[in-house]
Amino acid sequence: xxxxxxxxxxxxxxxxxxxxxxxxxxxxxxxxxxxxxxxxxxxxxxxxxxxxxxxxxxxxxxxxxxxxxxxxxxxxxxxx
Numbered sequence: 001x002x003x004x005x006x007x008x009x010x011x012x013x014x015x016x017x018x019x020x021x022x023x024x025x026x027x028x029x030x031x032x033x034x035x036x037x038x039x040x041x042x043x044x045x046x047x048x049x050x051x052x053x054x055x056x057x058x059x060x061x062x063x064x065x066x067x068x069x070x071x072x073x074x075x076x077x078x079x080x
Contacts, residue, residue: 002052010020013022015049015052015053018052018053019052020058024058025052028052028056028058028060028061029049029052029062030047031061032052032060032061032064033048035061035064035068036048039068
């Protein structure tokens with residue numbers, strides 16, 4: 001139990017410095033999780049939080065969506 005509390009505190013501290021507004025943090029986390037779900041990728045909470053810490057820019061999810069779209073287009077053109 002104590003390990004979970006310490007992990008939670010460290011997670012909050014890591015993200016607090018990256019996102020000054022908790023609403024933006026939660027919104028970005030939801031958008032990123034939705035992207036992974038729509039694209040069929042699995043993601044664990046620890047990986048999601050780490051990715052948020054490393055890529056806090058609001059445009060990051062849009063960049064991922066564009067890359068995914070390009071990848072699908074490349075795959076469909078290769079099949080033809």
